[in-house]
Amino acid sequence: MKAGGKRLWGWMSFDWANQPFHTVITTFVFGPYFASRVAENVVVGQEIWGYAIAAGSVLMALSAPVLGSVADAQGPRKPWILAFSLIYLVGVTGLWLATPGMDDPLAVLVLLAVALIGAEIATVFVNSLLPEVGPHEELGRISGSGWAFGYWGGLVALVIVLGLMTPAPGSDRTMLGITPVFGLDAAQGEGARATGPFSALWYVVFMVPFFLWSPDVKRRAGATADAVREGLQNLKQTLAGLPSRPSLLAYLLASMFYRDAILGIGTFGGIYASGVLGWGLFEIGVFGLVILVFGAFGAWAGGLQDVRRGPKPVILFNIVALTVATAAIMTIAPHEVLFIAVGTAEAPSSLPMIAFYVCGAVIGATAGSLQAASRTMLVHQADRERMAEAFGLYALTGKATSFIAPFLVALATGLSGSQRVGVVPILALLAVGLVLMAWVRPEGDRREA
Numbered sequence: 001m002k003a004g005g006k007r008l009w010g011w012m013s014f015d016w017a018n019q020p021f022h023t024v025i026t027t028f029v030f031g032p033y034f035a036s037r038v039a040e041n042v043v044v045g046q047e048i049w050g051y052a053i054a055a056g057s058v059l060m061a062l063s064a065p066v067l068g069s070v071a072d073a074q075g076p077r078k079p080w081i082l083a084f085s086l087i088y089l090v091g092v093t094g095l096w097l098a099t100p101g102m103d104d105p106l107a108v109l110v111l112l113a114v115a116l117i118g119a120e121i122a123t124v125f126v127n128s129l130l131p132e133v134g135p136h137e138e139l140g141r142i143s144g145s146g147w148a149f150g151y152w153g154g155l156v157a158l159v160i161v162l163g164l165m166t167p168a169p170g171s172d173r174t175m176l177g178i179t180p181v182f183g184l185d186a187a188q189g190e191g192a193r194a195t196g197p198f199s200a201l202w203y204v205v206f207m208v209p210f211f212l213w214s215p216d217v218k219r220r221a222g223a224t225a226d227a228v229r230e231g232l233q234n235l236k237q238t239l240a241g242l243p244s245r246p247s248l249l250a251y252l253l254a255s256m257f258y259r260d261a262i263l264g265i266g267t268f269g270g271i272y273a274s275g276v277l278g279w280g281l282f283e284i285g286v287f288g289l290v291i292l293v294f295g296a297f298g299a300w301a302g303g304l305q306d307v308r309r310g311p312k313p314v315i316l317f318n319i320v321a322l323t324v325a326t327a328a329i330m331t332i333a334p335h336e337v338l339f340i341a342v343g344t345a346e347a348p349s350s351l352p353m354i355a356f357y358v359c360g361a362v363i364g365a366t367a368g369s370l371q372a373a374s375r376t377m378l379v380h381q382a383d384r385e386r387m388a389e390a391f392g393l394y395a396l397t398g399k400a401t402s403f404i405a406p407f408l409v410a411l412a413t414g415l416s417g418s419q420r421v422g423v424v425p426i427l428a429l430l431a432v433g434l435v436l437m438a439w440v441r442p443e444g445d446r447r448e449a
Contacts, residue, residue, distance in 0.1 A: 008142065010213025011133045014081075014126045015150025017206035020199040021092060021119050023154030024161055025112075026053070027266050028288035030095060032274040033192035037100045038108065043413060046271045046422065048109065050410030053263075056113030057120075057406070061396050064124050068392025069235035075219040077125040077388060078211060084125075085207060088118025092203075095196030100189045124395045127375050128388035132215040140311060140376045144303015147372035151296035151364075155289060157202060162285040165198070166191035175285075235389060248381045250439035255374055256397035256404075258319050258433030262367050264405030264426045265326060276420060277334055277356065290357050291364035302369025310442045311377040316434070318370040323430045325362035330423050332356050381444035405429060 024030065035045025071080050091114030098108040134142050163176040167186045173179055184190040242249045273279045273287060302314050331338045332352050342349040375394075382390030405426060413422030 006209075006213035007215050008133055010209050010211075011126070011129060011142075011215070012146040012149045013206055013209040013214070014123075015146045016153030017203045017210065018119055018123065019150040019154035020157040020195075020202050021088070021115065022266060023288060023292065024157055024195045025092065025095065025115070025199055028158060028284050029161055029166065029192050030098075030195050032271050032284050033189055034098060034105070034108070035271045036274050037189055037192075038098050038102055038105050042271065042274060043417065047410045047414050048105070049112075049271065050406035050413075052109035052112050053116065053406040054410070055109075056116040059113070060117050060120055064121055064395040065235055065389065065392035066232065067121065068124055068128065068388040068390070068395075069232065069238070069386075071125060071128070071388040072386050073230040073234065075217045077129055078214075078216050080125045081122050082211070084118045084122040085203070086118070088115050088122065089200045089203065091115030091118060092196050093200045096193045098189070098193055098196075100187075120395065124391045125388060126210075127378075127394075128391040129215060129217070130375060131379055131384055131387060132217065136379075138307065139379055140306025140314075140373065141303045143376045144299045144301075144306060144369070144372040147299035147368055148296040148303070151292050151299060151368055153206070155292040155296065157199070158285060158288050158292065161191075161195055161198065162289075165194055166285065168280075234386065238386065238389060238393070245445040246439060247441040247445045250436055251377060251381050251444075252393060252397040254433045254436035254440060255378075255394065256433075257429045257436065258315075258322075258370070259374065260405040261326075261426045261429035261433065262322070262371065264409055264429070265322075265363060265367070272329075272423065273356065277332070277352065287357065287360050291360045291367075293364070294361040295364035295368035297368075298365030299368035299372045301365075302372055305369075306373050306376055311373040311380065312437070312440060312442050314369060314373040315377060316437055318366040318373070319430055319434045319437070321362060322366040322370065323427060323434070325359045325366065326423065326426055326430070329356065329359045329363075330420055332359070333420075377440075380442065381440075 031049060035042045035049060039045030039048060067080065071077055091111045094111035095108060095115070097111070098105065102108075130139060130143060133139075159175075163174055164178070164181045165174065165184055167174055167180060172186060180186065180191050182194075184194055242252075273284050277283075279287070302318070305314050328338070332355050334352060335341055335349070337351050337355045342351045375391075378390060378394050379387070408425035408429075409422045412425055416422065
């Protein structure tokens with residue numbers, strides 16, 4: 001089976017369609033808008049945003065492995081992807097309701113959690129189709145290319161938002177020098193609020209190639225009730241057998257920690273820049289462009305190294321680089337770099353801004369490469385006939401347990417009253433993930449058998 005043609009482009013189109021949720025909603029536009037203009041203040045906003053992400057992730061954690069195991073017993077993944085796509089569309093469209101200074105933002109936070117559940121469980125089933133797209137030896141390149149394609153999609157979506165919808169700070173015009181389209185009112189936050197319906201429309205349009213061209217697994221014989229029963233039995237057996245598969249177990253745990261850290265960086269990066277550096281949506285959007293451009297190249301280059309060296313060396317290198325860049329960001333403030341004073345309020349220095357952008361470029365490149373290599377590593381560890389179940393467990397111990405990073409960041413922020421201190425748990429999560437990778441074998445437990 002050769003990797004290429006419509007089946008490859010169809011599968012990669014999901015990354016393109018889904019990326020604006022992570023880029024425009026949770027990271028660079030809607031998240032900072034919510035924290036700075038919807039919530040009581042930016043510290044409270046970071047805290048309750050983290051709890052909402054955590055709540056959605058817990059619900060996902062309880063369902064992803066079960067649904068994946070049932071899907072393995074049935075066969076086809078696309079009906080599941082369609083169902084959770086509809087859930088995502090309901091949640092993300094409803095974010096339009098987030099008006100500035102609203103009395104009770106609970107409804108918006110619930111819709112955010114709903115959108116997260118739909119987007120991430122759909123991702124579980126899409127990732128489980130990776131072995132169907134091309135030969136085993138090419139999966140690293142395929143995964144890296146798909147992740148890079150997703151970053152380019154996020155980049156295009158962010159440029160559209162900044163160029164057409166969101167005005168630059170202190171101006172009534174966008175990055176392209178025009179007034180926001182469709183009469184969007186900046187005073188009512190309509191540019192940021194419209195990113196919800198915009199992301200929904202984007203998803204609908206670009207999921208068409210996925211459903212038309214991407215491969216799927218053939219339906220297995222048996223009624224749905226039998227498939228549910230079989231899936232639950234298989235999941236029980238898999239969980240009971242994890243201690244006898246030390247490489248798979250170590251990888252699931254390692255990826256849980258370092259991918260939670262990546263999600264924490266993505267979730268709070270824009271909010272951090274808004275609160276600590278005082279950046280507006282425009283500056284944060286430009287920061288997002290830097291991350292996305294370098295993320296695309298990082299994912300692509302990481303995919304090439306994955307094919308040559310395997311996913312484990314790629315993962316180890318990028319965890320270390322990501323840790324260094326994240327730690328460096330903590331040392332940056334409006335008049336500080338590496339905790340050293342630079343400039344003054346009367347004569348500000350551009351060095352903190354430059355340093356923040358450089359760290360963002362490193363974070364983008366390493367996170368993109370790390371995420372792409374991580375899903376190919378799971379393919380190396382898991383059984384092909386139980387791939388949806390494996391990616392369900394991967395979601396459970398990674399994005400589905402992503403309540404860990406948001407919860408710890410929210411807790412540290414709330415207890416310390418400092419956004420900078422709130423980032424410390426992310427460094428701890430990366431360190432634990434790096435240590436646990438020592439027990440992961442490049443080709444999993446099958447090679448030992």
